[in-house]
Amino acid sequence: MENSTSESATPSPGRGLQHPVVLCLIVAVLLAVVGDQYPLSPFPMYSNIENSTNVLFLTNEKDEPIAMSPYFDVGSAQGKKRFEDLVQRKSKSKTRNHLQATEEEVATAGKEFLEDLWKECMKKKVRQEKLAKTGAKEIRVKMRNIRVNDDGSFDTENVREVARMAVNLNLPAEP
Amino acid sequence: MSFLKSLFRTRPMQWSPLETFLMRLLFAAALFFFASNWDLQQITELEKPNGIARFLPLKWMTIPGVIITLKWLTAASLLVYVAGFFPALSLTIPVLAICGLGAVRNSMGDITHVTQLGAMVLLGQWIVYLTAAIRAKDWKKVAARVHSTAVFASILVIAAAYVASGIVKLKESKGAWIGRVPWLSIHVIKANQNEYYSKLEHKIPAVPDFPLTRPVPMSVFWSDVKPRLGKDITADQFKAHIAPRMIVDNPNLARLFFGTGLVLEVLGFILVMGRRHAFWFAAALIAMHVGISLLMEIEFWNHMALLGIFCVLPGVLAVVGFGPKADASHAAPGE
Numbered sequence: 001m002e003n004s005t006s007e008s009a010t011p012s013p014g015r016g017l018q019h020p021v022v023l024c025l026i027v028a029v030l031l032a033v034v035g036d037q038y039p040l041s042p043f044p045m046y047s048n049i050e051n052s053t054n055v056l057f058l059t060n061e062k063d064e065p066i067a068m069s070p071y072f073d074v075g076s077a078q079g080k081k082r083f084e085d086l087v088q089r090k091s092k093s094k095t096r097n098h099l100q101a102t103e104e105e106v107a108t109a110g111k112e113f114l115e116d117l118w119k120e121c122m123k124k125k126v127r128q129e130k131l132a133k134t135g136a137k138e139i140r141v142k143m144r145n146i147r148v149n150d151d152g153s154f155d156t157e158n159v160r161e162v163a164r165m166a167v168n169l170n171l172p173a174e175p
Numbered sequence: 176m177s178f179l180k181s182l183f184r185t186r187p188m189q190w191s192p193l194e195t196f197l198m199r200l201l202f203a204a205a206l207f208f209f210a211s212n213w214d215l216q217q218i219t220e221l222e223k224p225n226g227i228a229r230f231l232p233l234k235w236m237t238i239p240g241v242i243i244t245l246k247w248l249t250a251a252s253l254l255v256y257v258a259g260f261f262p263a264l265s266l267t268i269p270v271l272a273i274c275g276l277g278a279v280r281n282s283m284g285d286i287t288h289v290t291q292l293g294a295m296v297l298l299g300q301w302i303v304y305l306t307a308a309i310r311a312k313d314w315k316k317v318a319a320r321v322h323s324t325a326v327f328a329s330i331l332v333i334a335a336a337y338v339a340s341g342i343v344k345l346k347e348s349k350g351a352w353i354g355r356v357p358w359l360s361i362h363v364i365k366a367n368q369n370e371y372y373s374k375l376e377h378k379i380p381a382v383p384d385f386p387l388t389r390p391v392p393m394s395v396f397w398s399d400v401k402p403r404l405g406k407d408i409t410a411d412q413f414k415a416h417i418a419p420r421m422i423v424d425n426p427n428l429a430r431l432f433f434g435t436g437l438v439l440e441v442l443g444f445i446l447v448m449g450r451r452h453a454f455w456f457a458a459a460l461i462a463m464h465v466g467i468s469l470l471m472e473i474e475f476w477n478h479m480a481l482l483g484i485f486c487v488l489p490g491v492l493a494v495v496g497f498g499p500k501a502d503a504s505h506a507a508p509g510e
Binding site for chain 1: 188216222223226227229277280281282285286287288290291292294295297298327335336338340342344346347355356357360362365368369370371374375387388390419423424443446447473
């Protein structure tokens with residue numbers, strides 16, 4: 001089981017820079033400074049809480065929601081991050097928030113986002129077949145803004161369409 | 176005063192060969208099954224190279240034939256590592272495969288935080304074994320104390336990750352994180368909506384007499400909500416439709432709940448102060464993760480698993496008499 005050459009020794013806690021707590025704090029500061037650079041991460045989720053956030057979702061031409069994971073291999077939260085990343089790359093002001101980017105920048109990011117989703121769907125026939133069964137003729141990308149106001153009330157019905165694409169999934173019938 | 180001094184005194188940490196073996200076994204399993212990206216699709220371009228993908232060409236790793244080869248080479252290497260043989264070498268392939276594929280995954284335009292802690296612990300252990308092998312000029316035999324040092328490095332990395340997370344929260348919010356906790360209410364709503372729109376499964380029906388516009392102070396919770404929990408109000412309905420309201424309407428209680436989590440993160444260094452400290456502090460962190468997953472659908476299985484393997488397991492083993500023989504005064508509870 002073990003290929004040991006000696007019994008466990010009891011390492012004494014070092015002093016100064018070798019003290020375990022000091023070492024831990026040094027590594028922590030390094031992680032915080034370096035940021036998200038895989039495999040390193042300071043786990044910054046929810047580090048800057050704001051009073052407004054967005055949810056990305058897809059609908060068909062009748063504005064009925066379409067599931068994301070089964071057809072496009074990406075969930076709502078991941079999809080939003082990818083869309084915001086595209087907005088940031090297209091935006092002159094480098095904002096990730098679609099509400100702060102121009103109409104044109106959001107439209108370009110939305111179009112590219114839908115193209116990426118479509119490429120992902122086309123990678124596997126099973127995804128195309130599943131999507132075809134929904135009968136969707138169009139895919140629309142929507143962003144719902146959720147806000148908590150100063151009086152404690154919520155705004156949850158502010159929905160914006162950021163892109164749409166016609167789809168044709170007339171798959172040949174199985175022999 | 177002497178009680179406080181003893182509470183904050185850093186104690187030497189050591190683990191028996193049986194403990195380090197079990198930790199390697201469970202860590203290898205956690206890495207292989209939960210901290211890896213074996214299902215990555217082949218990609219033609221890295222949208223936004225991240226981490227080591229900025230310096231190393233890694234696209235080739237996602238070629239289907241390559242990824243399956245890496246998967247089984249990693250499995251074989253991890254078995255050798257579990258057995259305790261030349262870990263400086265046997266961990267090399269897992270480090271390359273897990274860190275490489277993780278970097279590719281996070282270069283696709285969005286960053287997830289599922290696998291980093293496992294990858295960082297793996298990297299920390301590899302550095303320990305590599306350094307020991309170079310110093311001893313022996314790549315085959317490993318002293319038991321080196322295995323202990325590898326475990327200590329793992330706990331150090333886990334602890335530092337929590338402290339870093341706390342530091343980033345304080346820095347990004349300019350110290351106002353706890354004050355802004357009531358705004359987390361919209362993130363609870365968002366988390367539930369994300370879950371729904373991803374698969375369109377489990378639409379959580381609204382509670383007719385508790386629309387999001389109806390305030391829920393604690394008095395209303397005790398009189399109108401709690402008696403109905405598990406009856407005509409399900410746990411999911413509570414999370415999706417009532418909890419956000421309660422966070423806003425009971426801001427100081429919410430600050431206490433979430434603020435405790437921030438305090439635990441900032442004090443993460445307690446994990447390296449001794450086995451007993453590590454056991455109890457890890458248990459508190461796991462409780463924090465369970466609380467967050469119950470409320471926000473955000474699950475940190477990897478974090479909980481690693482805390483369990485490196486901090487809680489030794490305490491349990493000590494209770495049943497498998498802790499280190501020497502220096503029993505520094506062992507986990509029960510020994």
